[in-house]
Amino acid sequence: xxxxxxPNTTSNITGFILLGFPGSREGHIFLxxxxxxxxxxxxxxxxxxxxAVCWDQRLHTPMYILLANFSFLEICYVTSxxxxxxxxxxxxxxxxxxxxxxxxxxxxFSLGATESFFLAIMAFDRYLAICRPLHYPxxxxxxxxxxxxxxxWVSGFLWFLIPIIIISQMSFCGSRIIDHFLxxxxxxxxxxxxxxxxxELVFSTLCPVPLIILCSFIMGSYALILKAVFKVPSAAGRRxxxxxxxxxxxxxxxxxxxxxxxxxxxxxEHEAGMQKIVTLFYSVVTPLLNPVxxxxxxxDMKMALQKFLRLLKVLIKNVLEQLESKIVFNLFTNxxxxxx
Numbered sequence: 001x002x003x004x005x006x007p008n009t010t011s012n013i014t015g016f017i018l019l020g021f022p023g024s025r026e027g028h029i030f031l032x033x034x035x036x037x038x039x040x041x042x043x044x045x046x047x048x049x050x051x052a053v054c055w056d057q058r059l060h061t062p063m064y065i066l067l068a069n070f071s072f073l074e075i076c077y078v079t080s081x082x083x084x085x086x087x088x089x090x091x092x093x094x095x096x097x098x099x100x101x102x103x104x105x106x107x108x109f110s111l112g113a114t115e116s117f118f119l120a121i122m123a124f125d126r127y128l129a130i131c132r133p134l135h136y137p138x139x140x141x142x143x144x145x146x147x148x149x150x151x152x153w154v155s156g157f158l159w160f161l162i163p164i165i166i167i168s169q170m171s172f173c174g175s176r177i178i179d180h181f182l183x184x185x186x187x188x189x190x191x192x193x194x195x196x197x198x199x200e201l202v203f204s205t206l207c208p209v210p211l212i213i214l215c216s217f218i219m220g221s222y223a224l225i226l227k228a229v230f231k232v233p234s235a236a237g238r239r240x241x242x243x244x245x246x247x248x249x250x251x252x253x254x255x256x257x258x259x260x261x262x263x264x265x266x267x268x269e270h271e272a273g274m275q276k277i278v279t280l281f282y283s284v285v286t287p288l289l290n291p292v293x294x295x296x297x298x299x300d301m302k303m304a305l306q307k308f309l310r311l312l313k314v315l316i317k318n319v320l321e322q323l324e325s326k327i328v329f330n331l332f333t334n335x336x337x338x339x340x
Contacts, residue, residue: 015097016191020088020181021276032089038288039082045291046071052304055311059304062125062145067294067301069149070118074287077111080104081182081283088181098168101183106164108182108283112259113210114156119252120214121148123221126245131228159210163202170199181276182283215256222249247294254289258282 021031053059053068084104088094096104128136167185173193180187185203225245232238262278295301 015095015176016101016183017177018084018088018094018096018181018183019177019179020085020094028089032086035082035089035284036086038284039078039086042078042284042288042291043075045295046074046287048305048308049291049294049301052301052308055308056304059300062140062142063122063129064301065145066118066122066125066149069152070115070122071291073111073115073118074290077108077115078284078287080107080111085181096183101178101188102164102168105167105183105185105188106160109160109185110157112156113159114152115255116210116214117152117155119248119255120217120221121152122248123218123245123252126248127221127225130225130245163199166199166202180279182279184275184279211256211259215260218252218256243298247298250293251286251290254286255282258286 021028023031049071050068053064081104084096084100125140128140132139163185167188171193172191176191178184178187178191189200189203222245229238229242258278258281262275262282295305
């Protein structure tokens with residue numbers, strides 16, 4: 001990455017400036033508290049799902065193994081942007097280093113691509129469970145599930161590897177200000193010294209490809225699922241079938257709905273404020289809502305979470321009792337020594 005010594009270039013440039021959200025100091029403190037709470041709730045909610053799946057033997061099935069990986073992905077996804085955003089709320093210069101900007105860009109979009117792959121695999125799992133129930137145990141084996149999980153992670157992180165290498169080698173000049181709370185490709189490309197139509201074509205191709213192909217795959221899977229569900233004779237059977245895939249479909253609509261609004265049309269059509277709001281929705285709000293959606297619509301998950309929370313409560317109680325007894329013991333020991 002090069003910085004050109006043109007008249008419009010800052011001579012002592014050390015990184016990019018993320019403007020983030022406009023407002024007063026008090027407004028930024030309020031946003032800091034708000035998003036800190038949302039971040040902690042996201043970590044707790046998704047972490048609880050991971051712990052529930054790990055500790056409850058009944059949830060050691062492909063469906064919940066995929067869900068646990070998806071929850072871990074959500075933790076990584078929100079962590080790629082929110083901590084830096086929180087730091088900028090309390091910072092005066094709002095500078096992010098070049099390496100930090102490119103790393104954030106790579107991890108944010110790689111994790112987003114990985115999420116698209118996981119949503120497709122989870123739709124495929126629901127298709128097999130509902131449309132091929134008799135063959136499901138032999139088709140969706142533990143080995144296949146593990147291979148699918150590894151493929152999702154590897155494919156997602158390979159997807160944006162070449163673009164980030166290319167853009168990191170480009171020359172930047174003029175303003176170093178990015179009117180966003182994260183390093184998005186559109187403002188980064190706008191800061192390059194020369195227009196690079198080839199690079200812009202690469203980004204405009206790579207961004208929609210996973211969205212279009214994987215979203216089409218998901219919609220096709222659910223079309224077949226709906227066709228199979230409507231053939232179920234009993235109403236109870238249809239409700240059970242809908243309950244197994246309703247949570248996943250809700251998450252798909254939340255994620256793809258906001259992403260399509262953001263990247264489904266040229267970036268020039270979006271104002272900076274709208275870009276921030278839409279990006280905030282699928283990068284912060286969606287990971288926050290996912291644990292709620294999955295836990296409220298899934299009886300097995302609710303039971304596992306209740307079991308996990310009861311166990312956690314017992315562990316915390318035991319630790320507090322041990323600490324209390326240790327403090328009391330040390331207190332009496334010190335009193336006895338002072339008397340002597």
